[in-house]
Amino acid sequence: MSSVKYAAPTTIAGACSLLAEHGEDATVLSGGQSLIPHLRQRELPYDILVDISDIDGLSHVKLAAGQLRIGCLARHADIAADKTVSETIPALSEVAGSIGDVQVRNCGTFCGALAEADPAGDPPTAVTLLDPDVVVMGVDGERILDGATFVTGPHKTALQSNEVITELRFQSPPDNVGIAYEKWTPSEVAWSIASVGARVEIVEGVISAACLVTGALEAKPRVITSAGNVLVGNEPTEELLTEAAETLGESVSPRSDFEGDEAYKSELSKSVAKDALSTAVERAIN
Amino acid sequence: MTPNTTIPEPRSIIDIELVLNGEEVEREVGADTLLSRFLRNEEYLTGTHRGCESSKCGACTVLVDGQPVKSCNVLAVQIDGSELTTIEGLADDGTLDPVQEAFWETHGLQCGFCTPGMVLNATALLETNDDPNVNEIQNHLSGNICRCTGYTKIVESVKNAAQDAESQ
Numbered sequence: 001m002s003s004v005k006y007a008a009p010t011t012i013a014g015a016c017s018l019l020a021e022h023g024e025d026a027t028v029l030s031g032g033q034s035l036i037p038h039l040r041q042r043e044l045p046y047d048i049l050v051d052i053s054d055i056d057g058l059s060h061v062k063l064a065a066g067q068l069r070i071g072c073l074a075r076h077a078d079i080a081a082d083k084t085v086s087e088t089i090p091a092l093s094e095v096a097g098s099i100g101d102v103q104v105r106n107c108g109t110f111c112g113a114l115a116e117a118d119p120a121g122d123p124p125t126a127v128t129l130l131d132p133d134v135v136v137m138g139v140d141g142e143r144i145l146d147g148a149t150f151v152t153g154p155h156k157t158a159l160q161s162n163e164v165i166t167e168l169r170f171q172s173p174p175d176n177v178g179i180a181y182e183k184w185t186p187s188e189v190a191w192s193i194a195s196v197g198a199r200v201e202i203v204e205g206v207i208s209a210a211c212l213v214t215g216a217l218e219a220k221p222r223v224i225t226s227a228g229n230v231l232v233g234n235e236p237t238e239e240l241l242t243e244a245a246e247t248l249g250e251s252v253s254p255r256s257d258f259e260g261d262e263a264y265k266s267e268l269s270k271s272v273a274k275d276a277l278s279t280a281v282e283r284a285i286n
Numbered sequence: 287m288t289p290n291t292t293i294p295e296p297r298s299i300i301d302i303e304l305v306l307n308g309e310e311v312e313r314e315v316g317a318d319t320l321l322s323r324f325l326r327n328e329e330y331l332t333g334t335h336r337g338c339e340s341s342k343c344g345a346c347t348v349l350v351d352g353q354p355v356k357s358c359n360v361l362a363v364q365i366d367g368s369e370l371t372t373i374e375g376l377a378d379d380g381t382l383d384p385v386q387e388a389f390w391e392t393h394g395l396q397c398g399f400c401t402p403g404m405v406l407n408a409t410a411l412l413e414t415n416d417d418p419n420v421n422e423i424q425n426h427l428s429g430n431i432c433r434c435t436g437y438t439k440i441v442e443s444v445k446n447a448a449q450d451a452e453s454q
Contacts, residue, residue, distance in 0.1 A: 005296035006317035006363055014293040022296070029364075036320075036359050037341055048296045049317065051364065077353075101429025102407065103344060106353045107360060188428045189342075 004039070008051040012137050012166060015052050020139045020162035022048045028164055029053075030073060033100065033108035034116045052164060061085060067133075068092075068170040072112070076105035088172050090283070091179040091197070095126045101189045111165040117151045117220070120191040124151045125215030126181060128223065129197035132170040138163035154219045177201045178283030182276040183216070184268055186259055192216045193259050196248065196273040198280040200231065207231045212244070212277070217254040217269055224248045227273070236281040245273035302366040307331075307375030315362040321355075322346045324362035325372060333373035333402045337431075344430030347403035348372050354407045356429070373402035376409065384454075385409045385447045394443030396434035403430050408444045417448055 006029075009015045019026050026048035029035055038044045052058070052073065059073035061082045068088045070079060079085050080097030099105055099113070099122055113123040114134075127134070131148040139162045147168070150158050159165065173179060183195035195215035201208045210231040215221045227248035234240050249270035256262050296317075303312050306329065315324055325331045325348070334357055337345035341359040348357045349371040376383035382390060385405050395401040404427065411418055411426040418426070423444045424437070432440060 003298075004318040005298050006300055006361070007294045007296040008363075008366075009293055017293055018296070026296075029361075032361065032364065033341065033359060036361065039318075040339075049361075050296075053364065101344070102410075102426055103347055103354045103356045103429045104341065104359075106350075107355050 003047050004049060005047060006049045006051060008054045010054050010056070012052070012055055012058070012164060015050050015055065015164055016137060016139045016162050018048070018050045019164070023161060026050055026161075028112075028115065030112040031075060031108035032112075033104050034113065034118060034121075058166060063088065063172075066172055068172060070110060070168045070170070072165050072167060073109055074111070076100070076108050076110055076113075077102070079110055080105060089130065089170060089179060091181045092126060092130065092170065095122045095181050098122065098183070104189075111168060114150070114168075115157060115159060115165055117153075117155050117157050118191075119154045119219055119221075120193075120195075120216040122181070122183065122192070122195065122215065125195050125197055125213055125221040127151070127168070128215075128221035129181070129199055129211060129213040130170055130179070132168045134158075134165060135167040135169065136163045137166050142166075148223070151220050156220075173199075174201075176203060176284055178280040178285070180276045180279035180283060182272045182279070184272050194254075194265055194269045194272045196269065196276040198273070198276040200236070200277070200280040200284045202236065202281070202284040205235055207234055207236055207281075210244075212248055212273060214248065214252055214269060214273075217252045217265055219255075222252070224251050226251050231277075236285075241274060241277045241281065245270045245277060248273040300363045300366075302363055304365055304367065305369040307371060313362075317361070317363060319362045321348070321357035321360045321362045321365060325357060331372045331374050335399055335402055337399065342431065343400070344403040344407065344427075345400050347406050347430065349406055349410055352410060352413060354410045354429075371406070373406060376405065383409070384450055385412065385444070388447035388450055389440075389443040392439055392443040392446050394435070394439045400430060400432045400434075404432065404440055408447065411444065412448055412451065416451060418444065420445070 027046040029049040029051045058071040060071040076096045076099045086093040127147040134145040179199045181197045183192035185192045197213040199211040210228040212224045212227045227244045230244040249266045254265035325334045335345040337343040346357040350368050423441050
Protein backbone atom coordinates (compact mmCIF):
# COMPACT_ATOMS: atom_id res chain seq x y z
CA MET A 1 0.00 0.00 0.00
CA SER A 2 3.09 2.23 0.02
CA SER A 3 2.28 4.43 -2.96
CA VAL A 4 -1.37 5.01 -2.08
CA LYS A 5 -2.89 8.47 -2.35
CA TYR A 6 -6.20 9.50 -0.84
CA ALA A 7 -8.89 12.02 -1.68
CA ALA A 8 -12.25 12.63 -0.02
CA PRO A 9 -14.49 14.58 -2.41
CA THR A 10 -17.65 16.09 -0.93
CA THR A 11 -19.84 15.57 -3.99
CA ILE A 12 -20.71 12.50 -5.99
CA ALA A 13 -19.73 14.37 -9.17
CA GLY A 14 -16.33 15.02 -7.64
CA ALA A 15 -15.92 11.34 -6.85
CA CYS A 16 -16.86 10.30 -10.40
CA SER A 17 -14.53 12.91 -11.84
CA LEU A 18 -11.60 11.58 -9.80
CA LEU A 19 -12.42 8.02 -10.82
CA ALA A 20 -12.55 9.05 -14.48
CA GLU A 21 -9.31 11.03 -14.26
CA HIS A 22 -7.33 8.23 -12.65
CA GLY A 23 -8.96 5.32 -14.47
CA GLU A 24 -7.86 1.85 -13.44
CA ASP A 25 -5.50 3.27 -10.79
CA ALA A 26 -8.39 4.54 -8.69
CA THR A 27 -11.13 2.86 -6.68
CA VAL A 28 -13.91 3.84 -4.31
CA LEU A 29 -13.37 3.57 -0.57
CA SER A 30 -16.48 3.54 1.61
CA GLY A 31 -16.33 1.18 4.61
CA GLY A 32 -13.18 -0.48 3.32
CA GLN A 33 -13.89 -3.81 5.00
CA SER A 34 -13.12 -5.81 1.87
CA LEU A 35 -10.95 -3.27 0.07
CA ILE A 36 -8.36 -2.74 2.80
CA PRO A 37 -7.54 -6.46 3.27
CA HIS A 38 -7.14 -6.79 -0.52
CA LEU A 39 -4.85 -3.76 -0.64
CA ARG A 40 -2.83 -5.08 2.29
CA GLN A 41 -2.33 -8.37 0.48
CA ARG A 42 -1.35 -6.44 -2.67
CA GLU A 43 -4.12 -8.28 -4.50
CA LEU A 44 -5.50 -5.10 -6.07
CA PRO A 45 -3.50 -2.57 -8.06
CA TYR A 46 -5.14 0.69 -6.92
CA ASP A 47 -2.97 3.71 -6.10
CA ILE A 48 -5.75 6.25 -5.57
CA LEU A 49 -8.47 5.81 -2.96
CA VAL A 50 -11.54 7.97 -3.51
CA ASP A 51 -13.27 8.07 -0.13
CA ILE A 52 -16.98 8.82 -0.59
CA SER A 53 -17.77 8.99 3.14
CA ASP A 54 -17.73 12.80 3.26
CA ILE A 55 -20.52 13.11 0.69
CA ASP A 56 -23.76 14.20 2.35
CA GLY A 57 -27.15 12.59 1.83
CA LEU A 58 -26.09 9.05 0.97
CA SER A 59 -26.53 7.19 4.27
CA HIS A 60 -30.31 7.01 4.26
CA VAL A 61 -32.52 3.98 4.83
CA LYS A 62 -36.09 5.03 4.13
CA LEU A 63 -39.40 4.33 2.40
CA ALA A 64 -40.13 6.62 -0.56
CA ALA A 65 -42.62 6.19 -3.40
CA GLY A 66 -43.45 2.70 -2.15
CA GLN A 67 -39.81 1.67 -2.37
CA LEU A 68 -37.31 0.85 0.32
CA ARG A 69 -34.36 3.07 -0.53
CA ILE A 70 -30.88 2.41 0.80
CA GLY A 71 -28.16 4.99 0.25
CA CYS A 72 -24.68 3.87 -0.64
CA LEU A 73 -23.21 4.95 2.69
CA ALA A 74 -25.73 3.00 4.78
CA ARG A 75 -23.73 0.48 6.78
CA HIS A 76 -24.78 -3.11 7.40
CA ALA A 77 -25.42 -2.14 11.04
CA ASP A 78 -27.76 0.68 9.96
CA ILE A 79 -29.80 -1.66 7.77
CA ALA A 80 -29.90 -4.47 10.36
CA ALA A 81 -31.14 -2.08 13.06
CA ASP A 82 -33.71 -0.25 10.95
CA LYS A 83 -37.34 -1.08 11.74
CA THR A 84 -38.54 0.01 8.29
CA VAL A 85 -36.31 -2.64 6.73
CA SER A 86 -37.34 -5.42 9.11
CA GLU A 87 -41.02 -4.60 8.56
CA THR A 88 -40.77 -4.24 4.76
CA ILE A 89 -38.28 -6.97 3.80
CA PRO A 90 -37.31 -8.96 6.90
CA ALA A 91 -34.90 -11.09 4.89
CA LEU A 92 -32.89 -8.01 3.93
CA SER A 93 -32.59 -7.06 7.57
CA GLU A 94 -31.40 -10.60 8.36
CA VAL A 95 -28.85 -10.55 5.53
CA ALA A 96 -27.33 -7.27 6.74
CA GLY A 97 -27.30 -8.46 10.34
CA SER A 98 -25.53 -11.70 9.44
CA ILE A 99 -22.57 -10.16 7.63
CA GLY A 100 -19.23 -10.55 9.40
CA ASP A 101 -19.29 -9.38 13.00
CA VAL A 102 -20.32 -6.24 14.87
CA GLN A 103 -17.10 -4.43 14.02
CA VAL A 104 -17.37 -5.21 10.30
CA ARG A 105 -21.06 -4.22 10.22
CA ASN A 106 -20.20 -0.90 11.89
CA CYS A 107 -17.91 0.02 8.98
CA GLY A 108 -18.94 -1.94 5.90
CA THR A 109 -21.64 -0.65 3.57
CA PHE A 110 -24.21 -2.80 1.77
CA CYS A 111 -23.65 -1.06 -1.56
CA GLY A 112 -19.89 -1.35 -1.10
CA ALA A 113 -20.21 -5.10 -0.63
CA LEU A 114 -22.43 -5.24 -3.72
CA ALA A 115 -19.86 -3.35 -5.80
CA GLU A 116 -17.15 -5.63 -4.41
CA ALA A 117 -19.15 -8.62 -5.73
CA ASP A 118 -17.29 -11.25 -3.78
CA PRO A 119 -18.75 -14.64 -4.82
CA ALA A 120 -19.23 -15.53 -1.14
CA GLY A 121 -20.63 -12.13 -0.19
CA ASP A 122 -24.24 -11.92 0.97
CA PRO A 123 -25.34 -8.59 -0.61
CA PRO A 124 -24.64 -9.73 -4.21
CA THR A 125 -26.83 -12.82 -3.73
CA ALA A 126 -29.57 -10.85 -1.96
CA VAL A 127 -29.60 -8.20 -4.70
CA THR A 128 -29.73 -10.85 -7.43
CA LEU A 129 -32.80 -12.30 -5.69
CA LEU A 130 -34.59 -9.08 -4.72
CA ASP A 131 -33.85 -7.29 -7.99
CA PRO A 132 -33.84 -3.69 -6.75
CA ASP A 133 -33.14 -0.78 -9.05
CA VAL A 134 -29.44 -0.07 -8.71
CA VAL A 135 -28.95 3.66 -9.14
CA VAL A 136 -25.45 4.53 -10.31
CA MET A 137 -23.83 7.86 -11.07
CA GLY A 138 -20.92 8.44 -13.40
CA VAL A 139 -19.34 11.27 -15.35
CA ASP A 140 -22.00 10.82 -18.04
CA GLY A 141 -24.85 11.06 -15.54
CA GLU A 142 -27.19 8.67 -13.77
CA ARG A 143 -28.15 5.16 -14.86
CA ILE A 144 -30.63 2.77 -13.30
CA LEU A 145 -29.59 -0.87 -13.59
CA ASP A 146 -31.36 -4.14 -12.79
CA GLY A 147 -30.34 -5.72 -9.53
CA ALA A 148 -30.97 -9.22 -10.89
CA THR A 149 -28.20 -8.90 -13.47
CA PHE A 150 -25.95 -6.37 -11.76
CA VAL A 151 -23.29 -8.88 -10.69
CA THR A 152 -21.61 -10.21 -13.82
CA GLY A 153 -18.78 -12.33 -12.40
CA PRO A 154 -16.40 -12.77 -9.48
CA HIS A 155 -15.60 -9.22 -8.34
CA LYS A 156 -17.26 -7.94 -11.52
CA THR A 157 -20.41 -5.85 -11.91
CA ALA A 158 -22.20 -3.75 -14.50
CA LEU A 159 -20.53 -0.63 -13.02
CA GLN A 160 -18.24 1.40 -15.27
CA SER A 161 -14.93 2.34 -13.70
CA ASN A 162 -16.03 5.99 -13.26
CA GLU A 163 -19.35 5.07 -11.68
CA VAL A 164 -20.48 4.83 -8.08
CA ILE A 165 -23.61 3.10 -6.78
CA THR A 166 -25.63 5.84 -5.09
CA GLU A 167 -28.78 4.02 -4.04
CA LEU A 168 -30.68 0.73 -4.07
CA ARG A 169 -34.46 0.88 -4.53
CA PHE A 170 -36.29 -2.24 -3.41
CA GLN A 171 -39.96 -2.78 -4.19
CA SER A 172 -42.03 -3.56 -1.11
CA PRO A 173 -43.20 -7.14 -1.62
CA PRO A 174 -46.95 -7.84 -1.44
CA ASP A 175 -48.32 -9.79 1.54
CA ASN A 176 -48.56 -13.05 -0.40
CA VAL A 177 -44.84 -13.03 -1.20
CA GLY A 178 -42.36 -14.58 1.21
CA ILE A 179 -38.62 -13.96 1.03
CA ALA A 180 -35.88 -15.72 2.97
CA TYR A 181 -32.11 -16.04 2.91
CA GLU A 182 -30.06 -18.79 4.50
CA LYS A 183 -26.36 -19.56 4.50
CA TRP A 184 -23.94 -22.03 5.99
CA THR A 185 -20.63 -20.88 7.39
CA PRO A 186 -17.89 -23.23 8.62
CA SER A 187 -17.34 -21.12 11.73
CA GLU A 188 -18.68 -18.02 13.43
CA VAL A 189 -18.31 -14.87 11.26
CA ALA A 190 -16.61 -16.82 8.43
CA TRP A 191 -17.54 -16.37 4.78
CA SER A 192 -20.35 -18.66 3.73
CA ILE A 193 -19.77 -21.84 1.75
CA ALA A 194 -23.34 -22.10 0.53
CA SER A 195 -26.13 -19.56 0.56
CA VAL A 196 -29.60 -19.57 -0.93
CA GLY A 197 -32.15 -16.81 -1.31
CA ALA A 198 -35.76 -17.79 -1.94
CA ARG A 199 -38.76 -15.76 -3.07
CA VAL A 200 -42.15 -17.45 -3.18
CA GLU A 201 -45.54 -16.05 -4.19
CA ILE A 202 -48.64 -17.96 -3.11
CA VAL A 203 -52.15 -17.41 -4.52
CA GLU A 204 -55.06 -19.41 -3.07
CA GLY A 205 -52.75 -21.99 -1.56
CA VAL A 206 -50.76 -22.59 -4.73
CA ILE A 207 -47.27 -21.30 -5.54
CA SER A 208 -47.74 -18.90 -8.44
CA ALA A 209 -44.15 -17.68 -8.74
CA ALA A 210 -40.83 -18.75 -7.23
CA CYS A 211 -37.21 -17.75 -7.53
CA LEU A 212 -34.19 -19.39 -5.96
CA VAL A 213 -30.74 -17.84 -6.09
CA THR A 214 -27.51 -19.47 -4.94
CA GLY A 215 -24.46 -17.67 -3.60
CA ALA A 216 -20.92 -18.69 -2.59
CA LEU A 217 -21.18 -21.98 -4.49
CA GLU A 218 -20.13 -20.71 -7.91
CA ALA A 219 -18.28 -17.71 -9.34
CA LYS A 220 -21.30 -15.46 -8.96
CA PRO A 221 -24.89 -15.58 -7.68
CA ARG A 222 -27.14 -17.63 -9.98
CA VAL A 223 -30.89 -18.00 -10.39
CA ILE A 224 -31.67 -21.74 -10.42
CA THR A 225 -34.65 -21.73 -12.76
CA SER A 226 -35.17 -25.51 -12.68
CA ALA A 227 -35.72 -25.43 -8.92
CA GLY A 228 -38.22 -22.59 -9.22
CA ASN A 229 -40.07 -24.50 -11.94
CA VAL A 230 -40.58 -27.47 -9.59
CA LEU A 231 -42.54 -25.22 -7.26
CA VAL A 232 -44.78 -23.20 -9.56
CA GLY A 233 -48.36 -24.45 -9.92
CA ASN A 234 -48.19 -26.68 -6.87
CA GLU A 235 -49.18 -26.54 -3.22
CA PRO A 236 -46.19 -25.90 -0.94
CA THR A 237 -46.00 -29.32 0.68
CA GLU A 238 -42.98 -30.54 2.59
CA GLU A 239 -42.27 -33.06 -0.19
CA LEU A 240 -42.43 -30.38 -2.87
CA LEU A 241 -40.00 -28.10 -1.05
CA THR A 242 -37.61 -31.03 -0.61
CA GLU A 243 -37.86 -31.82 -4.32
CA ALA A 244 -37.10 -28.20 -5.25
CA ALA A 245 -34.16 -28.07 -2.84
CA GLU A 246 -32.77 -31.31 -4.28
CA THR A 247 -33.17 -29.97 -7.81
CA LEU A 248 -31.20 -26.89 -6.77
CA GLY A 249 -28.41 -28.99 -5.28
CA GLU A 250 -28.17 -31.07 -8.44
CA SER A 251 -28.12 -27.98 -10.67
CA VAL A 252 -25.15 -26.21 -9.11
CA SER A 253 -21.49 -26.80 -9.94
CA PRO A 254 -19.62 -25.74 -6.80
CA ARG A 255 -15.88 -25.32 -6.84
CA SER A 256 -13.95 -27.86 -4.80
CA ASP A 257 -11.62 -26.20 -2.31
CA PHE A 258 -10.30 -26.61 1.22
CA GLU A 259 -13.82 -26.17 2.59
CA GLY A 260 -15.16 -29.19 0.75
CA ASP A 261 -15.49 -30.97 -2.56
CA GLU A 262 -18.21 -30.52 -5.15
CA ALA A 263 -20.39 -33.36 -3.86
CA TYR A 264 -20.26 -32.07 -0.29
CA LYS A 265 -21.16 -28.50 -1.26
CA SER A 266 -23.91 -29.69 -3.56
CA GLU A 267 -25.44 -31.73 -0.74
CA LEU A 268 -25.01 -28.82 1.66
CA SER A 269 -26.81 -26.47 -0.72
CA LYS A 270 -29.88 -28.74 -0.61
CA SER A 271 -30.38 -28.30 3.11
CA VAL A 272 -29.67 -24.57 2.94
CA ALA A 273 -32.22 -24.29 0.11
CA LYS A 274 -34.80 -26.29 2.07
CA ASP A 275 -34.42 -23.97 5.07
CA ALA A 276 -34.72 -20.86 2.90
CA LEU A 277 -37.76 -22.25 1.06
CA SER A 278 -39.55 -23.28 4.25
CA THR A 279 -39.15 -19.80 5.73
CA ALA A 280 -40.15 -18.10 2.47
CA VAL A 281 -43.34 -20.21 2.25
CA GLU A 282 -44.15 -19.56 5.88
CA ARG A 283 -43.77 -15.82 5.29
CA ALA A 284 -45.91 -15.92 2.14
CA ILE A 285 -48.74 -17.65 4.03
CA ASN A 286 -48.64 -15.55 7.23
CA MET B 287 -10.11 18.35 6.46
CA THR B 288 -12.20 21.34 5.48
CA PRO B 289 -15.14 20.35 3.31
CA ASN B 290 -15.22 22.20 0.02
CA THR B 291 -16.96 21.76 -3.27
CA THR B 292 -13.83 21.64 -5.39
CA ILE B 293 -12.36 18.29 -6.29
CA PRO B 294 -9.52 17.51 -3.92
CA GLU B 295 -6.13 16.43 -5.22
CA PRO B 296 -5.22 12.90 -4.09
CA ARG B 297 -2.48 13.17 -1.50
CA SER B 298 -0.05 10.86 0.28
CA ILE B 299 -0.11 12.82 3.53
CA ILE B 300 -3.40 14.05 4.98
CA ASP B 301 -4.25 16.30 7.92
CA ILE B 302 -6.76 14.84 10.32
CA GLU B 303 -8.48 16.07 13.46
CA LEU B 304 -9.97 13.80 16.06
CA VAL B 305 -10.80 13.50 19.73
CA LEU B 306 -8.43 10.83 21.00
CA ASN B 307 -9.32 9.53 24.46
CA GLY B 308 -10.96 12.82 25.29
CA GLU B 309 -8.24 15.08 23.91
CA GLU B 310 -8.59 17.04 20.68
CA VAL B 311 -5.62 16.33 18.43
CA GLU B 312 -4.50 17.33 14.94
CA ARG B 313 -2.17 15.01 13.11
CA GLU B 314 -0.63 14.34 9.71
CA VAL B 315 -1.09 10.75 8.58
CA GLY B 316 -0.02 8.76 5.56
CA ALA B 317 -2.81 7.79 3.18
CA ASP B 318 -1.85 4.14 3.68
CA THR B 319 -1.47 4.26 7.46
CA LEU B 320 -3.71 1.78 9.22
CA LEU B 321 -5.47 3.05 12.31
CA SER B 322 -3.79 0.32 14.40
CA ARG B 323 -0.36 1.44 13.20
CA PHE B 324 -1.19 5.09 13.81
CA LEU B 325 -2.26 4.33 17.38
CA ARG B 326 0.68 2.10 18.27
CA ASN B 327 3.58 3.58 16.30
CA GLU B 328 2.67 7.25 16.21
CA GLU B 329 0.60 7.77 19.36
CA TYR B 330 2.36 5.03 21.39
CA LEU B 331 -1.01 3.71 22.54
CA THR B 332 0.20 0.12 22.57
CA GLY B 333 -2.84 -1.21 24.41
CA THR B 334 -4.37 -1.60 20.95
CA HIS B 335 -3.06 -5.04 20.07
CA ARG B 336 -2.29 -6.20 16.56
CA GLY B 337 -3.22 -9.87 16.32
CA CYS B 338 -4.26 -11.52 13.09
CA GLU B 339 -3.79 -8.44 10.87
CA SER B 340 -6.67 -9.71 8.77
CA SER B 341 -9.79 -8.42 10.50
CA LYS B 342 -10.55 -11.75 12.11
CA CYS B 343 -9.46 -11.69 15.73
CA GLY B 344 -10.71 -8.36 17.10
CA ALA B 345 -7.68 -7.74 19.37
CA CYS B 346 -7.23 -4.33 17.71
CA THR B 347 -10.84 -3.25 18.39
CA VAL B 348 -11.26 0.42 19.30
CA LEU B 349 -14.34 2.59 19.64
CA VAL B 350 -15.05 5.16 16.93
CA ASP B 351 -17.86 7.46 18.05
CA GLY B 352 -18.67 4.78 20.62
CA GLN B 353 -18.93 1.96 18.10
CA PRO B 354 -16.45 -0.92 17.92
CA VAL B 355 -14.34 -1.20 14.79
CA LYS B 356 -11.21 -3.21 13.97
CA SER B 357 -8.35 -0.77 13.74
CA CYS B 358 -6.28 -3.12 11.55
CA ASN B 359 -8.95 -2.79 8.88
CA VAL B 360 -9.53 0.96 8.89
CA LEU B 361 -7.23 3.68 7.61
CA ALA B 362 -6.25 6.40 10.06
CA VAL B 363 -7.50 8.99 7.60
CA GLN B 364 -11.00 7.47 7.79
CA ILE B 365 -11.40 8.52 11.41
CA ASP B 366 -10.95 12.21 10.63
CA GLY B 367 -13.53 14.14 12.64
CA SER B 368 -14.36 11.21 14.92
CA GLU B 369 -14.15 10.56 18.62
CA LEU B 370 -11.80 7.66 19.24
CA THR B 371 -11.48 5.62 22.42
CA THR B 372 -8.71 3.10 22.98
CA ILE B 373 -8.26 0.89 26.03
CA GLU B 374 -6.06 3.62 27.52
CA GLY B 375 -9.06 5.94 27.51
CA LEU B 376 -11.25 3.85 29.81
CA ALA B 377 -9.58 4.04 33.21
CA ASP B 378 -10.02 7.31 35.09
CA ASP B 379 -6.78 8.43 36.67
CA GLY B 380 -5.74 4.89 37.56
CA THR B 381 -9.21 3.73 38.60
CA LEU B 382 -10.44 0.93 36.39
CA ASP B 383 -13.57 1.41 34.34
CA PRO B 384 -16.47 -0.83 35.56
CA VAL B 385 -16.05 -3.24 32.64
CA GLN B 386 -12.30 -3.49 33.26
CA GLU B 387 -13.03 -4.01 36.96
CA ALA B 388 -15.50 -6.81 36.17
CA PHE B 389 -12.95 -8.58 33.93
CA TRP B 390 -10.38 -8.24 36.74
CA GLU B 391 -12.73 -9.53 39.46
CA THR B 392 -14.18 -12.34 37.32
CA HIS B 393 -10.84 -13.54 35.92
CA GLY B 394 -12.07 -12.71 32.42
CA LEU B 395 -8.55 -12.90 31.02
CA GLN B 396 -5.52 -15.13 31.04
CA CYS B 397 -2.73 -14.00 28.71
CA GLY B 398 -4.46 -10.66 28.18
CA PHE B 399 -3.77 -10.26 24.49
CA CYS B 400 -7.43 -10.18 23.43
CA THR B 401 -8.53 -8.26 26.51
CA PRO B 402 -8.41 -4.65 25.22
CA GLY B 403 -10.63 -5.61 22.29
CA MET B 404 -12.96 -7.67 24.47
CA VAL B 405 -13.33 -4.91 27.05
CA LEU B 406 -13.96 -2.19 24.48
CA ASN B 407 -16.47 -4.28 22.52
CA ALA B 408 -18.25 -5.24 25.75
CA THR B 409 -18.32 -1.56 26.73
CA ALA B 410 -20.06 -0.75 23.47
CA LEU B 411 -22.60 -3.55 24.03
CA LEU B 412 -23.46 -2.31 27.53
CA GLU B 413 -23.97 1.22 26.20
CA THR B 414 -26.89 -0.02 24.10
CA ASN B 415 -28.06 -2.98 26.18
CA ASP B 416 -27.66 -2.69 29.95
CA ASP B 417 -28.79 -6.26 30.65
CA PRO B 418 -27.64 -8.52 27.82
CA ASN B 419 -28.30 -12.25 28.05
CA VAL B 420 -25.60 -14.83 27.37
CA ASN B 421 -26.67 -15.26 23.76
CA GLU B 422 -26.55 -11.51 23.11
CA ILE B 423 -23.10 -11.27 24.68
CA GLN B 424 -21.81 -14.20 22.61
CA ASN B 425 -23.24 -12.74 19.41
CA HIS B 426 -21.84 -9.31 20.11
CA LEU B 427 -18.36 -10.64 20.92
CA SER B 428 -18.27 -13.10 18.00
CA GLY B 429 -15.68 -10.94 16.22
CA ASN B 430 -13.28 -11.17 19.17
CA ILE B 431 -11.20 -14.32 19.49
CA CYS B 432 -9.68 -15.57 22.74
CA ARG B 433 -7.36 -18.58 22.70
CA CYS B 434 -7.06 -18.95 26.49
CA THR B 435 -10.27 -18.67 28.42
CA GLY B 436 -12.78 -20.68 26.45
CA TYR B 437 -14.94 -17.55 26.67
CA THR B 438 -16.91 -18.66 29.75
CA LYS B 439 -15.22 -16.19 32.07
CA ILE B 440 -15.38 -13.43 29.49
CA VAL B 441 -19.14 -13.78 29.13
CA GLU B 442 -19.45 -13.92 32.93
CA SER B 443 -17.37 -10.75 33.19
CA VAL B 444 -19.75 -8.89 30.89
CA LYS B 445 -22.77 -10.18 32.84
CA ASN B 446 -21.13 -9.06 36.08
CA ALA B 447 -20.29 -5.64 34.64
CA ALA B 448 -23.95 -5.21 33.74
CA GLN B 449 -25.07 -6.31 37.20
CA ASP B 450 -22.53 -4.05 38.92
CA ALA B 451 -23.78 -1.09 36.89
CA GLU B 452 -27.38 -1.93 37.84
CA SER B 453 -26.61 -2.20 41.56
CA GLN B 454 -24.88 1.17 41.65
